[in-house]
Amino acid sequence: MVNENLVKDVVKEPYKYGFVTDIETEKIEKGLNEDIIKLISQKKEEPKFLLDFRLKAFKKWQKMKEPDWAALGYKKIDYQDIIYYSAPKQKEKISSLDEVDPKLLETFDKLGIPLTEQKKLTNVAVDAVFDSVSIATTFREELAEHGVIFCSISEAVKNHADLIEKYLGTVVPASDNYFAALNSAVFSDGSFVYIPKGVTCPMDLSSYFRINSGDSGQFERTLIIAEESSSVSYLEGCTAPMFDTNTLHAAVVELIALDDASIKYSTVQNWYAGDEEGIGGIFNFVTKRGKCLGKRSKISWSQVETGSAITWKYPSCLLLGEESVGEFYSVALTNNLQQADTGTKMIHIGPKTKSTIVSKGISAGNSKNSYRGLVKMGTKATGSRNYSQCDSMLIGDQASANTFPYIKSQQPNSEIEHEASTCRISEDQLFYLQSRGIDFEEAVSMMVSGFCRDVFNQLPMEFAAEADKLLALKLEGSVG
Amino acid sequence: MEIIEKIKNNKSDDNLTEIQKICFHKLQSNPLPNPKSELWRLSNKSKLSTFLDYSVNEKDSKFDIPYPKNSQSTIRLIIGENCQIKLIEKDYSIQQLSEDELQKYIKEQISFFKQNENWSDLLNLYLSCKNNILGLIINGSKIPPIEIFSHASSNSLNAKTLVIFLEKNCDIELLQVNLGKENSSLSQSTFFCLKENSSVNHGVVSYGENRSNLLNSLNVIQQKNSSYNLGSLHFKFNYARFEINIKQSAGNAKTNIKGMQITKKDEQISTYTKIEFNGPNGFLDQINKSLADDKSHAIFEGSIIVPKIAQRTDASQLSRNLLLSNLAQIDTKPQLEIIADDVKCKHGATISQLNEEELFYMRTRGITLTEASKLQLSSYFQEIISFIPISKDKWDLLDKLLNEN
Numbered sequence: 001m002v003n004e005n006l007v008k009d010v011v012k013e014p015y016k017y018g019f020v021t022d023i024e025t026e027k028i029e030k031g032l033n034e035d036i037i038k039l040i041s042q043k044k045e046e047p048k049f050l051l052d053f054r055l056k057a058f059k060k061w062q063k064m065k066e067p068d069w070a071a072l073g074y075k076k077i078d079y080q081d082i083i084y085y086s087a088p089k090q091k092e093k094i095s096s097l098d099e100v101d102p103k104l105l106e107t108f109d110k111l112g113i114p115l116t117e118q119k120k121l122t123n124v125a126v127d128a129v130f131d132s133v134s135i136a137t138t139f140r141e142e143l144a145e146h147g148v149i150f151c152s153i154s155e156a157v158k159n160h161a162d163l164i165e166k167y168l169g170t171v172v173p174a175s176d177n178y179f180a181a182l183n184s185a186v187f188s189d190g191s192f193v194y195i196p197k198g199v200t201c202p203m204d205l206s207s208y209f210r211i212n213s214g215d216s217g218q219f220e221r222t223l224i225i226a227e228e229s230s231s232v233s234y235l236e237g238c239t240a241p242m243f244d245t246n247t248l249h250a251a252v253v254e255l256i257a258l259d260d261a262s263i264k265y266s267t268v269q270n271w272y273a274g275d276e277e278g279i280g281g282i283f284n285f286v287t288k289r290g291k292c293l294g295k296r297s298k299i300s301w302s303q304v305e306t307g308s309a310i311t312w313k314y315p316s317c318l319l320l321g322e323e324s325v326g327e328f329y330s331v332a333l334t335n336n337l338q339q340a341d342t343g344t345k346m347i348h349i350g351p352k353t354k355s356t357i358v359s360k361g362i363s364a365g366n367s368k369n370s371y372r373g374l375v376k377m378g379t380k381a382t383g384s385r386n387y388s389q390c391d392s393m394l395i396g397d398q399a400s401a402n403t404f405p406y407i408k409s410q411q412p413n414s415e416i417e418h419e420a421s422t423c424r425i426s427e428d429q430l431f432y433l434q435s436r437g438i439d440f441e442e443a444v445s446m447m448v449s450g451f452c453r454d455v456f457n458q459l460p461m462e463f464a465a466e467a468d469k470l471l472a473l474k475l476e477g478s479v480g
Numbered sequence: 481m482e483i484i485e486k487i488k489n490n491k492s493d494d495n496l497t498e499i500q501k502i503c504f505h506k507l508q509s510n511p512l513p514n515p516k517s518e519l520w521r522l523s524n525k526s527k528l529s530t531f532l533d534y535s536v537n538e539k540d541s542k543f544d545i546p547y548p549k550n551s552q553s554t555i556r557l558i559i560g561e562n563c564q565i566k567l568i569e570k571d572y573s574i575q576q577l578s579e580d581e582l583q584k585y586i587k588e589q590i591s592f593f594k595q596n597e598n599w600s601d602l603l604n605l606y607l608s609c610k611n612n613i614l615g616l617i618i619n620g621s622k623i624p625p626i627e628i629f630s631h632a633s634s635n636s637l638n639a640k641t642l643v644i645f646l647e648k649n650c651d652i653e654l655l656q657v658n659l660g661k662e663n664s665s666l667s668q669s670t671f672f673c674l675k676e677n678s679s680v681n682h683g684v685v686s687y688g689e690n691r692s693n694l695l696n697s698l699n700v701i702q703q704k705n706s707s708y709n710l711g712s713l714h715f716k717f718n719y720a721r722f723e724i725n726i727k728q729s730a731g732n733a734k735t736n737i738k739g740m741q742i743t744k745k746d747e748q749i750s751t752y753t754k755i756e757f758n759g760p761n762g763f764l765d766q767i768n769k770s771l772a773d774d775k776s777h778a779i780f781e782g783s784i785i786v787p788k789i790a791q792r793t794d795a796s797q798l799s800r801n802l803l804l805s806n807l808a809q810i811d812t813k814p815q816l817e818i819i820a821d822d823v824k825c826k827h828g829a830t831i832s833q834l835n836e837e838e839l840f841y842m843r844t845r846g847i848t849l850t851e852a853s854k855l856q857l858s859s860y861f862q863e864i865i866s867f868i869p870i871s872k873d874k875w876d877l878l879d880k881l882l883n884e885n
Binding site: 377399402406407410416419420423424 | 803806809813814821824
């Protein structure tokens with residue numbers, strides 16, 4: 001028998017991004033009402049259409065009920081006890097990185113995201129979001145040469161209002177769900193990417209989200225538009241300090257791919273997950289959706305979810321264009337008292353559309369890990385195909401793994417295949433590895449990494465290595 | 481919906497039995513299932529209300545079994561007609577459950593029932609009068625095959641209940657046939673209690689005529705080392721719901737389920753299964769097939785629940801679906817809820833149409849398209865039909881299914 005305690009010891013690595021940056025911040029008062037929304041809009045000097053968009057969303061949100069269908073249990077969120085805008089105080093306008101508060105730069109340095117161009121990450125442009133605002137975006141000039149727009153959404157609202165007005169809320173409408181409506185009403189910042197026709201983005205783009213204060217929520221919004229025959233790979237990373245209160249994170253991500261365009265969106269989510277007793281941690285309610293509008297367009301989601309006390313996240317693809325392709329590759333790891341209800345939706349609307357879902361869930365400790373997915377073939381989706389595979393691995397006898405795939409077909413000339421399995425770390429394999437001189441912890445992490453290989457193969461280079469390491473760290477002490 | 485109005489307005493008849501009263505009260509606060517709940521959200525509301533529109537018929541007109549007897553030894557029973565059953569032979573005995581035992585058992589079951597989850601059973605037990613409840617206790621060995629019939633007469637709603645206790649080391653073959661006449665509603669609840677080391681090959685064949693409706697629910701409790709095999713077939717109903725609840729009360733039991741539903745025209749047939757393992761070493765092998773044609777709708781939802789105590793459970797579930805028309809639809813949702821770590825659980829689901837390559841192959845060998853699709857369908861059906869015990873060949877179920885295509 002594998003030693004239970006040994007395995008438990010494998011997941012106990014402390015959260016190393018849990019520090020707080022002591023920095024003067026500008027916060028508005030707690031609570032949510034029309035005046036607060038007007039205040040946020042005013043602070044960001046937004047055009048009228050956006051304020052109207054926010055107010056309309058707020059009205060809808062007020063009429064909506066918080067969803068309770070997910071297999072999650074958490075204490076009720078008091079939406080009036082949250083600060084909806086918090087920004088580090090800095091000089092009025094930043095013209096170059098030199099003017100950014102060194103403390104902020106230091107924070108991102110500590111997180112392994114250097115923003116100063118001398119130390120720049122090789123060939124990755126970064127947009128760093130701290131609480132409610134974007135601090136800096138690197139490599140802008142170089143990207144501009146190719147016509148690529150990569151900036152914070154607040155800047156885009158000022159400089160590219162036409163694009164924002166045209167696309168914002170077209171993939172995730174304000175009334176889509178409770179958390180999307182909340183985000184639409186109060187979103188403070190996020191990233192905006194526009195890839196013009198025929199351009200292959202010369203480098204990977206990346207956003208780094210950092211929650212710093214304990215009482216403010218983060219509500220960012222990302223919008224990526226890939227014009228005809230363009231392509232882009234986008235990475236997203238998240239961390240937060242350790243607080244014993246729960247912080248709300250409700251983001252919306254919208255992707256639009258036109259004819260022959262391709263968007264690859266990768267996430268490594270490592271929000272603070274709370275301690276072993278389940279105190280503190282981020283409540284992560286995210287709506288991510290991509291629209292394959294054009295013919296032969298492609299949207300690929302890959303995610304590694306290791307953090308958050310609560311994860312509620314279903315990156316989806318609306319496959320409208322003929323022969324468009326949707327992909328979803330996910331690894332979700334839960335430990336201690338974490339709860340994750342995550343999966344995807346593949347809505348096949350256009351003919352000859354294809355989608356692939358590969359989901360790997362690992363639950364350890366007392367955690368709960370659910371896969372919830374929808375595959376739908378509409379009446380016009382002739383010749384469409386879907387393949388889904390969701391595997392769960394259970395570590396310890398207290399963790400639970402659930403699978404809820406919803407499959408619906410209205411098109412006889414289409415094919416759907418779904419398979420799911422649940423297993424544990426095989427003792428034979430462990431024994432074999434140990435008999436070859438590999439120590440227990442390494443053997444476990446090798447096996448977990450092997451279990452997730454299908455997904456890791458889809459991650460961009462920089463992330464794949466990080467994800468592997470992250471998983472090994474998170475699992476330290478938990479396998480038994 | 482006269483029945484629902486009655487419950488809502490607290491108009492109970494004076495001559496209700498105790499069980500009927502309990503169910504009546506349980507339904508009172510919410511006489512209808514919650515249409516937004518997972519179990520009922522896909523159910524066609526107008527069809528359900530048609531089901532409830534017929535007035536309750538407690539006395540049936542004479543019923544002639546439409547099928548020839550397979551062999552002389554087969555025991556045939558009709559729920560609602562057989563008043564006294566007492567078969568005591570050298571090797572076995574089949575007797576009616578005493579009034580007290582029956583009441584006690586049903587009451588115990590009801591105490592676990594939830595308004596929404598067990599709505600069909602609660603309604604059934606509220607509507608079933610004493611005559612329409614058949615309780616049997618079966619003991620011994622070398623028991624001849626048993627056939628039990630349940631039917632609804634035209635223009636009425638009939639509610640029938642069957643309770644079977646299978647004693648230790650007992651081994652039976654049982655075929656349950658539910659027949660719906662034109663414009664009728666049949667509510668059938670079956671309770672099965674399998675004692676240690678017992679084994680059942682259970683067949684459920686439900687088939688209706690024009691615009692008949694069915695609510696069929698099956699509750700099985702399996703004790704240690706029991707084995708339960710179910711082959712089921714539902715077809716030709718305007719609206720039918722088959723709910724299966726199986727509980728392996730102490731694990732160490734075997735369950736095999738092979739079910740099929742066929743929908744045509746604008747029919748809706750759904751199967752909901754919930755299998756719970758309350759002990760270690762449980763085994764489940766389940767396959768559910770659906771075929772949807774014309775404008776019909778076939779639904780399958782299966783959940784497997786493996787709590788912490790159910791270590792070394794081996795469960796697999798497969799949902800295979802054929803969608804044959806542009807206007808038909810299929811919903812399927814196999815689900816796993818697992819807490820125990822030393823388990824082997826898997827499920828799979830596919831939706832497609834007939835295999836074109838196979839059709840092409842047969843046509844190159846001179847077989848017409850109609851014949852070729854019939855051949856394919858017959859192999860699709862055969863896997864399930866061959867699993868239904870007794871009478872399966874004599875009735876020519878396969879021919880019936882194929883020729884109606």
